[in-house]
Amino acid sequence: MKFPSEQLSTFAAVLSEGTLEAAARTLHITPSAVSQRLKALEQTAGRVLLQRSNPAQPTEAGEVVLRLARQVAQLEADAGAELGLGASGPRLAIPIVVNADSLGVWFLQALTQVAAEVDVTFDLHRDDEQHSASFLRSGKVMAAVTATPDPVQGCRVEPLGVMRYLAVSEPAFAARWFSDGVNPGKLNTAPTVDFDRKDTYQWAFVQSLASTPAGESIDVKGPRHYVPSSHDFGSAIRLGLGWGLIPEIQCQQDIKDGTLVELAPGRPLDVALYWQRWKTASHVLDVVSDTVRTVAAQFLRQP
Known part of the structure; x- marks a missing residue:
């Protein structure tokens, strides 16, 4: 089974933007074209992938395809950067979930350092560190600051401090x-x-x-x-x-x-905090992870 890249990117855009119309504006295509791509993607998958609510939400099967879509986008962006190709569309957005206290104390300092090194934007989600691992399971984010030491399937985990x-x-x-x-x-x-x-x-x-x-x-x-x-x-x-x-x-x-x-x-x-990220090989995620680990060590108690 093969999923065309444009269909995957359209599916991810709908879930990021919340509606077909907003995704169409982001992709510079018509809402009808967005709808057609989603229909073709669901035909390929053989099941419903999107709950057409406001905002749109993935079904259980859609969560699997969303992870794939974001992994493909990440790999394409990394390959383009290694080949020295200029971005042909919007900058890659890295979705991350982080708890409010980390966001307020230290996490933004890490992202500022990353943004100075690589050409990315960040799509931050705020949730309690006891619940943030669910964002990884659903494919909504690529990485998380979490209180969960057990790795989510497809992710690796490392301690950040207390x-x-x-x-x-x-x-x-x-x-x-x-x-x-x-x-x-x-x-x-x-x-x-x-x-x-x-x-x-x-x-x-x-x-x-x-x-x-x-x-x-x-x-x-x-x-x-x-x-x-x-x-x-x-x-x-x-x-x-x-x-x-x-x-x-x-x-x-x-x-x-x-x-x-x-x-x-x-x-x-x-409260012990951990960094969980996709196992997918990615230069950008490596930079983010290295920087998060370094900055966290400056603010969190180390064992």
């Missing part, structure tokens, strides 16, 4: 809610700031304290604010909206100058 988080709050908030000291029950009673409903770090921290011999059983989550922005998440805690876990590198100075209070000194929450 992101350390500290439980902190604004001093007046701490005086109001923890005047008699901090324990799991009081932490759970006080308003908590979560990034979103996938964010389990604050709850995991409460549970970790409750699991100690002097701890107590906590079964139900207390009151929570949801602030889905890394910068605004920290601002919400600094303004006294609630307590939460902030990367050590982002709150050390605040603790020193008294803007924030560390609620449980000596009890950090450490």
